[in-house]
Amino acid sequence: MKPKRQRHLxxxxxGAALALTAxxxxxxxxxxDDGQPVYTGPFWLGCLIAAMVGLPVxxxxxxxxxxxxxxxAALAMASLLDIPREPYAAAGLAAYLVGLAEPARRSVPxxxxxxxxxxxxxxxxxxxxxxxxDPWGAVGVAGLVLLVIGGAWGTGFTVRGRxxxxxxxQRRRSERALDEERLRIARELHDIVSHNLSLIxxxxxxxxxxAQADPREARAALKVIEETSRSALAEMRRTLGVLRTEGxxxxxxxxxxxxxVLAEEAHRAGVDVDLTVHAVEGLAEGTQLTIYxxxxxxxTNVVRHAAxxxxxxxxxxxxxxxxxxxxxxxxxxARRQAVHKLPxxxxxxxxxxxxxxxxxxxxxxxxxxxxxxVSVRLPAEGNQ
Numbered sequence: 001m002k003p004k005r006q007r008h009l010x011x012x013x014x015g016a017a018l019a020l021t022a023x024x025x026x027x028x029x030x031x032x033d034d035g036q037p038v039y040t041g042p043f044w045l046g047c048l049i050a051a052m053v054g055l056p057v058x059x060x061x062x063x064x065x066x067x068x069x070x071x072x073a074a075l076a077m078a079s080l081l082d083i084p085r086e087p088y089a090a091a092g093l094a095a096y097l098v099g100l101a102e103p104a105r106r107s108v109p110x111x112x113x114x115x116x117x118x119x120x121x122x123x124x125x126x127x128x129x130x131x132x133x134d135p136w137g138a139v140g141v142a143g144l145v146l147l148v149i150g151g152a153w154g155t156g157f158t159v160r161g162r163x164x165x166x167x168x169x170q171r172r173r174s175e176r177a178l179d180e181e182r183l184r185i186a187r188e189l190h191d192i193v194s195h196n197l198s199l200i201x202x203x204x205x206x207x208x209x210x211a212q213a214d215p216r217e218a219r220a221a222l223k224v225i226e227e228t229s230r231s232a233l234a235e236m237r238r239t240l241g242v243l244r245t246e247g248x249x250x251x252x253x254x255x256x257x258x259x260x261v262l263a264e265e266a267h268r269a270g271v272d273v274d275l276t277v278h279a280v281e282g283l284a285e286g287t288q289l290t291i292y293x294x295x296x297x298x299x300t301n302v303v304r305h306a307a308x309x310x311x312x313x314x315x316x317x318x319x320x321x322x323x324x325x326x327x328x329x330x331x332x333x334a335r336r337q338a339v340h341k342l343p344x345x346x347x348x349x350x351x352x353x354x355x356x357x358x359x360x361x362x363x364x365x366x367x368x369x370x371x372x373x374v375s376v377r378l379p380a381e382g383n384q
Contacts, residue, residue, distance in 0.1 A: 006059035014058045019310045020090050021054030037082040049235040054088050060097045065110060068094040080124035087144045088118055092152035099156025112152050118145050121261035142246045157381055174208060187350050191293050191300075198234035198304045200225050202269040210339045255288040255364045256280055256315065256364040259295055263313070266299045271328070273299070287378065291324055297347045298374045300325035306371065312320050322360075330371035351376065 028046025032038045039046055052074035060067040071090045078084050095114060098107045119142040127138035226321035256277060263273035283291075295313055302311050311328040348364055351374065355362040360378035367373050 008195055010058075010061065015061060016093060017054050017056070017058035018314055019054070020057060021050050023086070024050030024053050024083060030085070036085075039081055040220070040344070041081060044126060044241060046081075046083060050081060050131060053078060057090055057093050060094050061101070064094065064097040064101045065106065066096050068114060070116055076117060076121035079121040080129055082125060082130055082228040084125075087141070087148045088122075089148065091118060091145075092148040095149045095153040096156040099158075099193075100160050103154075105155075107153070107157065111150070114149060114153075115146055118149055119143075126178065146237075167262070180247070185352070187293070190347075191296055196228050197271045198300045199265055200230045202303055202307060203228070206270075212270050228265065243267070254292045254296075255285065256283070256291060258292060259274075259315065262296055262299055266311070267304055269303045271299065271302050271306070272308075272310045273291045273310045274310070274311075276314045276316070278314075280315060280317045283317070283322070287322070287358065290358060290378075291322070294324055294351050294354055294374075294376055296350050301347055301372070301374075302326070302328045308332065309371070319380060321353050323375040324371070326375040327367065328371045348374075 019378070023046055028039045028043065028050060030038050030124045055073060056067040056070045056074075056157055067106050068091070071094045073193050075084065075088055091114065095111065098110050106213060122142045122145050123138045126141050131138075131202065203221040203224045205226070210221075211218045259275060264358045266273050280291075295315070299311065301315070302309065306328050309331060311326065314323065314325045316323050351364070352362040353380065354378045355376045360376060363373075363375045
């Protein structure tokens with residue numbers, strides 16, 4: 001609870017305490033004009049009881065149970081001395097805080113003790129000490145007191161339950177958001193590591209194969225491995241920095257402008273990429289990152305399973321949808337044969353999940369003329 005609001009509530013409690021005290025001082029000075037029993041003791045004692053009834057309400061938020069005990073004892077004494085002319089409002093205010101602030105293992109026994117004590121004191125004062133009406137009238141007054149105290153406690157207990165439920169729901173939402181963020185970071189790391197290690201593996205194989213026959217080609221392959229490794233490390237540091245330090249300086253989030261870089265990296269790994277990006281201006285940052293990761297994973301699969309080969313990447317948008325198509329021709333020896341086995345790993349699953357997260361569709365499979373195709377459709381509405 002915010003300090004300002006807490007001070008406001010304490011001020012309201014103080015006002016209620018002073019009002020109750022003043023009201024009971026007035027009850028102690030009432031004349032016997034209406035035929036009802038009145039207090040006939042010394043005025044100072046009436047003022048003392050009035051203070052004992054009203055003033056503890058000012059600190060009910062700090063010590064709910066203690067205030068209820070003190071107020072209940074003062075009201076019972078006041079009832080036996082014929083002071084009250086109201087249905088135990090001070091006890092109701094205290095009981096509300098007990099139901100609201102105390103756990104059930106304490107608030108329920110407190111209510112179980114409070115109700116018979118309050119009703120018994122009222123009945124004895126109304127029907128035994130100075131009977132002013134028949135016993136059924138005293139029972140009615142006691143029932144009114146029971147409704148005031150029990151109703152106030154029940155209201156506080158209900159509010160406590162609702163607040164606890166809201167807190168549980170908030171915790172569930174926080175945990176769900178944390179799980180989603182962990183999954184997002186896991187996907188990012190998978191894409192980064194899978195893509196870059198695939199390029200490194202291909203170029204390492206080239207370097208090892210031509211090391212003696214063509215040292216120049218081997219050095220070029222090692223240069224690609226060095227650049228790719230540095231790029232992967234920088235991207236992993238940026239992603240993991242979110243976990244380590246809040247507000248850590250981050251590099252730019254990959255977007256569609258970096259698709260050309262992906263094409264160049266794939267080309268260095270032996271895949272000739274024909275990239276077409278058309279009419280995709282104004283897409284949201286998250287949508288651009290999703291498209292980038294889908295293309296990255298698809299090209300990684302091409303490098304891993306079909307290089308050297310040719311691949312066509314098309315990203316375009318119209319008023320209805322965003323279309324992402326990646327089609328390769330397959331490995332050189334299998335260009336005229338359909339491949340009936342999907343590449344393994346989590347790449348296709350990750351692409352499917354990214355598409356579904358944006359309400360899109362995902363299809364992947366071998367092409368009849370050879371090679372493999374990935375087709376993703378995302379709705380244009382809501383992604384701009």
